[in-house]
Amino acid sequence: MTKQLEPRDPSGPSTDPQITLRSPAELADALPYMVGFHPTDSLVMVAVHGEGGRFGGRLRVGIPASPAEWEDTARQAAECLIRGSERRAGKPDGIVVFLCQDPRDGETGQRVMTRLRPLAQRLRLACGTLDVPVLEALCISAGRYWSYCCPDPRCCPAEGNALALPGTSVMAAAATFAGLQVRGSLKDIESRLLPLRGAAAEEQERALDRAAVALVPRILGGATKEEVGAETLTLARSLMERLTLAPPPEGGPCADDRDDALLGHDEAATLILGLQDREVRDIAAEWMEDEEAAPALRLWRALARRCVGAYTEHAAAPLTLAGWVSWSTGDEPTARIALALALRADADYRFAQLLHHACNEGMDPEGLRHCLREERRRREPARNRPAAGRPPGRATRTARRGTRRTTGSGQ
Structure with missing residues (x-):
């Protein structure tokens, strides 16, 4: 089997270097470079086009824990990938399937x-029901791979074959030359966006309760939404400056721990609630490039981790902003993960739905960047005035709910 892995948009013309894959071993080694990370507990499907076997669209979903869900998952995944490929690059001539899952206890x-x-x-x-054959189906687990399609024990033995050590294969060298990057595992990326636990989470939830209670009398007492929005944006800019002046260690949990230590619980709570307003969130989305992008991304990740307890749904806003900045700066794999988590927090969050669809369809984020730049230019003469907006939405509901919760707890 010969397949070509193209490092960028597979649906359009490309002059980028191509990587030729000829065996299940090379396909298994290529998977992290195709999706941008090491998928865990994941079903990955890749469309294949043409006689040369050009890779096209990719799809990744979690493997359902219950086998009773597998038939529906298989049908929906096949339809989604094939129909999406038909819209972008024509019907696939084949599909490559990967099932990636770590062993459970004792497995x-x-x-x-x-x-x-x-x-x-x-x-x-x-x-097959959609007239597209599966050319190869691989299981990857515990550092080994197996083919569900190859019956030859000489190349696909029952005990599986060992994966190449990271960074040691010809594929790794070629992918590096082609500009492909692997950003750790799916679990690693998700861990930077998931809620805190333990004592820190309990303290953060109490701070969110306090902030919610404080918001109600301000709104009922005549404080306008515009004033609250302006204060939210001022606080966000202040925290971004604080993060900029304290660059974290390079990557990983240590970087996130440093950022978490730079944000007070009450500051984070105030900002999380303020971002529930769509007008405020849309203005915050303008910080998506140049020197603003890095501290903005650090801030949105930190706020997503602070959406704990009864406030987990509020993570949709910072997660969507984190996904948008990641996509805007070229990190599509992380963007897809952040946006999927945003939809997990709130399946009806429209901004996340739109960005997730656009990113998965391979659209260029420059169109949205241009719109946001234009909005910022129009507002620039009035940057010192409160941000205009609509009547309070989720922020007001949050405050009222926080009042009830705090009163009921006797605090």
């Missing part, structure tokens, strides 16, 4: 492969 990688075989079969049937 081996081989046992994972056996357990997931019915899911692989359902995927092959679902794709």
Whole structure:
């Protein structure tokens, strides 16, 4: 099997270097470079086009824990990838499937492969029903891979084959040359965006309660939404400046711990509630490039981690902003993960829905960047005035709910 991995948009013309893959081993090694991270607990499907086997659209979803959901998942995933490919680059000539899952307690990688075989079969049937064959289906677990399509034990033994060590293969060297980057594992990326736990989470939830209670009398007492919005944006800019003046260690949990230490619980609570207003959020979305992008992304990640307890739904706003900045700065894999988490927090969050669809469709974010720049230019003469907006929405509801919760707890 020969497949070409193109490092950027597979649906349009490309002069980028191409990487040729000829075996299940090379496909397994290429997977992190195709999606931008090491997928864990994931079903990944890749469309293949033309005689040369050009890779096209990709789809990643979590593997349902219940086998009863596998048939629906297989059908929906096949339809989504094939129909989406038809809109962008024509109907695929084939599909490559990857099932990636770490062993459970007491399991081996081989046992994972056996357990997931019915899911692989359902995927092959679902794709075949739409007249697109599955060219290869691989299970990746515990540092090894297995082929569900190859019956030859000489190349695909029952115990599986070991994956190449990270960074040691020809694929890794070629991908680096082509500009492809792997950003850790799915769990690593998600961990930077998920809510805090333990004592810090409890303290943050109390701060959110206090901030919510304080918001009600301000609104009922005549404080306008515009004033609250202007204060929110001023606080956000102040925190971005604080982050800029304290660059974190390079990447990973240490960087996030440093950022968390720079934000007070009450500051984070005030900003989280303020971002529930769509007008404020839209203005914050303008900080998506140049020197503003990095501190903005750090701030949105930190705020997403502070949406704890009864306030987890509020994470949709900072997660969407984190996804937007990531996409705007070229980190599409992280953008997709952040936007998916935003929709997990609030499935009806329209801004996240639109960005998630646009990112997955391979659209260029420059169109939205241009619109936001124009909005900022029009508002620039009035930057010192309160931000205009609509009547209070979720922020007001949050404050009222916070009043009830705090009163009921006796605080």
